[in-house]
Amino acid sequence: MLGKEYRSQYTKQAQEMVSQMSLEEKVHLMSGRDDTLLSGKERYNQKPYQSAGNERLGLPNVKFIDGPRGVVAGNATAFPVSMARGATFDPDLEEQVGEAIGAEVRASGGNLFAGVCMNMPYNPGWGRSQEVYGEDNFALGKMASSLITGVQKQHVMACVKHFAFNSMENARFKVNVTASKRTEREQYLSHFKDAVDAGAASIMSSYNHYNGKYAGHSDYLLNKVLKEEWGFDGFVMSDFIWGVNDTVEAANGGQDMEMMRTKYFGPALVAAVKRGDVAEDTIDKAALRIVRTVLAFEDGAPTFSKEVIAGPEHVKLARRVAQEAITLMKNKNSVLPLVAKKAQKILVVGKLAQSDNIGDHGSSRVYPTTTVSPLEGITEAFENSKVSYDDGTDIEATKLAAETADVVIFVVGYNFDDEGEYVSNDQSDEALLNGNEGSAGSSTGFAKGGDRQTLNLHQADIDLINTVGPVNTNSVVVLIGGNTILTHAWQDSVSAILDAYYPGMEGGHALADVLSGDVNPSGKLPFAIPVDEKYLPTIDWESTEIEYGYLHGYNKLETEGHETDFAFGSGLSYTTFEIKNVKFKRDGDQLIATASVKNTGHCDGAEVVQLYVGYDQSTLDHPHKELKGFQRIELKAGEMKTVEITVPLEKLAYFDESQNTFVVEKMDYDCYLGNSSADAESNHETVTIR
Known part of the structure; x- marks a missing residue:
């Protein structure tokens, strides 16, 4: 792992290199120099964006490639979106995804992957929440650290x-x-601290303001918290084009690199130093961070041929990730898995069924060599059955077809026009070149995207399910989307519900694997699904001022006593599991939970055991409970294993504003263990920490 300890070995070499640079050369390291996004000649990140090198001294360029579901440059393996990977609750698998992506970045000519997305969705309607791992900051930090x-x-x-x-x-x-x-x-920075502790090389600042200051200029966020308190030794880069809005404020505020083009750094920053508005020592520190990081990562870097890109092993991995992610939410009368001899006539319904729907068409868009739609996957897997397709436009005709089918599979949800990175179509290239606010328009090729105005399905899909679903007792809904989709309005009309998220290039195959029973589903919801979205934080997506409250997601729902249709961490299997002999104890500076987990069914499967800690004994306001550990365990039919989950006590700390530090409160902590946030309530003990 090329973390802080490893990179510190390059400090002296980096200092010597920086000492040989002129002011102009040091500032050049800090100044992006790629205008291809605005030229209209290439799609976004078609090739690596380059910045920050020194040919005279032999320092390689930074070669930026975006993410997070794969390499954006060229063609590449399209993995399921991060939200789907969050549903696996499998950090080891996510590390394998990171290794595959890293190899493809190198094979594509890059050396930096800007795809570790880990903002907390305050409301699940956020258009880019598909790029993060869920609504829990512990899980966010754990999964992102594995990707890093x-x-x-x-x-x-x-x-x-x-x-x-x-x-x-x-x-x-x-x-x-x-x-x-x-x-x-506690809620919005703690997982970023996990990423820094995991050794992340770089941090990208955001466009928004925080406490009245541009995040890309924020001395508090970038200097005081990130660099001084957390000891981050890598470099900070701005979000593209509009992430820097003032030369002096940005440089003094801790911004190390203006990306992807130069407007406020470059000659303007040189002039600011010569005027005395920015100390040259500030430039030296930024240059040192960049040089040290590049030297550390280029020393001994492996090479990969282009054959590794979307090669068989990576495509196989993409399929496996999608298999683990798909979450079985409902399975009345064991409709699933589909038995071929009882499913001779399969009706697949919905426009998304034949769509290559693998996620947002913004900066995270990956261009795979092939994709497999749900319809293609089902048709291939059930080759001995008659698979027919109906787009659902004529509901009465669809209803008639459903009456004579053995199984009806609805594929419904969202696509890149419903949710994703926001772009403004009325921004001209000239306006962009002049640095006006907005999003890149026609030159990027981005879709509209944006935030969702509702967490419900489109009304046409709700009507389709409620009209057609009840006429066939073997009816299955497959949800496609990047975050919470409410189910209350239609869930009683069907027998089974699966969430496939945006499942990547092999999604159709993975879905068919689960439907057929070749794969036993093991995904768990990385968010809760409330009965009504009014129980979640309200938000005006066009607002210029917003205060983020302490509670959100399942924490808010549980603490305020709101009903959910599906709990955070929930997900069914084709087998059954028993969790017993649950014990909790403190051992030094750790909290340890142990349990016996047995597969009590008739087929092999995997379960995710989840540890939650609650604070009902505290005199302070806290969530009812929070996820503090999890472990995915695979068990053969009848097999039993012991699970041990360990949590450092520091993860139980609250932030004491009067002392400006984290404090572990001395009290009795409520400990819970189960296979969802709801199920965990049945295994509850207190552990005293004094």
Whole structure:
């Protein structure tokens, strides 16, 4: 792992190199120099974006490639989106994804992967929430750290984004976010700290304001918290084009690199230093961070041929990830898995069934060599059955077809026009070149995207399910989307529900694997699904001012006593599991939970055991309970294993605003263990920490 300890070995070499540079050369390291995005001649990140090198001294360029579901440059393996990978609750698998992506970055000519996305969705309607791992900050930190580890094993710099409070899309260029200090540290920065501790090489600042200051200029976020308190030794880069808005404020505020083109750094920054508005020592420190990081990652870097890109092993991995991610939410009367001899006539319904629907068409868009739609996957897997397709436009005709089918499979949800990175279609290239606010328009080729105005399905899909579903007792809904989709309005009309998220290039195959029973589903929801979205934080996606509250997601629902249709961490299997002999104890500076987990069914499967810690004994306001550990365990039919989950006590700490530090409160902590946040309530003990 090329973390801080390893990189420190290059400090002296980097200092010597920086000492040989002129002011102009040092500032050049800090100044992006790629205008291809605005030229209209290439799609976004078609080739690596280059910045920060020194040919005279032999320092390689930084070669930026975006993510997070794969390499954006060229063609590449399209993995399921991060939200789907969050549903696996499998950090080891995510590390493998990181290694594969790192290899493809190198094979594509890059050395930096800007795809470690880990902003917390304050509301699940956030258009880019598909790029993160869920609504729990512990899981976010755990999964992102695994991705960082995997990517950096290939000597590829992992860039974490967007720091911080970037969880609104439509207003991301204008909104000012505020939050209490406790909310900030416990809910919105703690997982970024995990990424820094995991050795992330780079951090990307965000477009929004925080407490009245551009995040890309924020001395508090970039200097005081990130570099001084957390000891981050890598470099900070701005989000593209509009992430820097003032030369002096940005440089003094801790911004190390203006990306992807130069407007406020370059000659303007040189002039600011010569005027005395920015100290040359500030430039030296930024240059040192960049040089040290590049030297560390280029030393001994492996090479990969282009054959590795979307090669058989990576495509196989993409399929496996999708298999583990798909979450079985409902399975009345064991409709699934489909038995071929009882499913001779399969009706697949919905426009998304024949769509190559693998996620947003913004900066995270990956261009795979092939994709497999749900319809293609089902048709291939059930080759001995008659698979017919109906787009669902004529509901009465679909209803008649469903009456004579053995199985009806609805594929419904969202696509890149419903949710994703926001772009403004009325921004001209000339306006972009002049640095006006907005999003890149026609030159990027981005879709509209944006934040969702509702968490419900489209009304046409709700009507389709409620009309057609009841006429066939073997009816299955497959959800496609990047975050919470409400089910209350239609869930009783069908027998089974699966969430496939945006499942990547092999999604159709993976879905068919689960439907047929070749794969036993093991995904768990990385978010809760409430009965009504009014129980979640309200949000105006166009607002210029918003205060983020302390509670969100399942924490808010549980603490305030709101009903859910599906709990955080829930997900069914084709087998059954028993969790017993649950014990909790303190051992030194750790909290340890142990349990026996047995597969009590008739087929092999995997379960995710989840540890939650609650604070009902505290005199302070806390969530009812929070996820503090999890372990995915595979068990053959009848097999039993012992699970041990360990949590450092520091993960139980709250942020004491009066002392400006984290404190572990001395009290009895409520400990819970189960296979979802709801199920865990049945295994409850207190552990005293004094």
